[in-house]
Amino acid sequence: MNLPVNDDAVLLRRYRQGDAAAFAQLYERHRLGLFRFLLGLCGDHALAEEVFQDTWMSLIRSQSEQREAVLFKTWLYQIGRNRLIDAWRKHGRHQAEHAEYDEQLHAVPDTQPGPEQQLRLSRDQQRLQAALADLPAEQREVFLLRAHGDLELAEIAELTQMPAETVKSRLRYALQKLRRLLADPAAEELSV
Structure with missing residues (x-):
């Protein structure tokens, strides 16, 4: 049930x-x-x-x-x-610096990607890990609670004991920086 x-x-x-x-x-x-x-x-x-x-x-x-x-x-x-x-x-x-995440340990994959797709996914994962590592710790924590914990802003505020407006600001700054870092063509060239 x-x-x-x-x-x-x-x-x-x-x-x-x-x-x-x-x-x-x-x-x-x-x-x-x-x-x-x-x-x-x-x-x-x-x-x-x-x-x-x-x-x-x-x-x-x-x-x-x-x-x-x-x-x-x-x-x-x-x-x-x-x-x-x-x-x-x-x-x-x-x-x-950048930990490798082994999805196999924590989730059953739906399908097995081909070698080219695995390489592309690996590069995307490395870029995302690097971008996350580049965030200030406070912004990274709020972003991860929202993204992986699927917590609402009020829940994050209670959990971290921060005012809700602070949580909202940190999340907004984290998203802006991640968008900028992940959209940067120079970052794409570094991962190739």
Whole structure:
């Protein structure tokens, strides 16, 4: 039985009552966006994977219920963000230049692209990773929460504890800079 996304809290309660399938559904619903968000923030595949696993374990071990005013997704991303901040404090904040993202680990591809398409996709991915890495950390975080977390501006504001107008401005500046960087023909020549 598939519940609407806003019923994630129901799935969590069902899981805590012993329904393993409920957790599987929650995990399937949020795993890819959460991992992409974490990887986008830290730029280190191994660290993102570690924090990703720790986030789900923290959720499983947590005895607290999410507040009714907060969507499960916002709560999950807050846990992930906090675990990443903890990891940065523990290991010293470190951001890799450009981490390779292995889609095979986190999603089943629909079709196998040919070699030429794989090369083109790889170049596009490298350009996007470079453009994301070029964003200031605050703008990158807001962009990733919106893009991968599919969070609304008010949810991002609550999660990051920033005013909604600040979130809106950071997202606007991030989008403007990404458009400029990805549309730049010189950037295209660099990736060839």
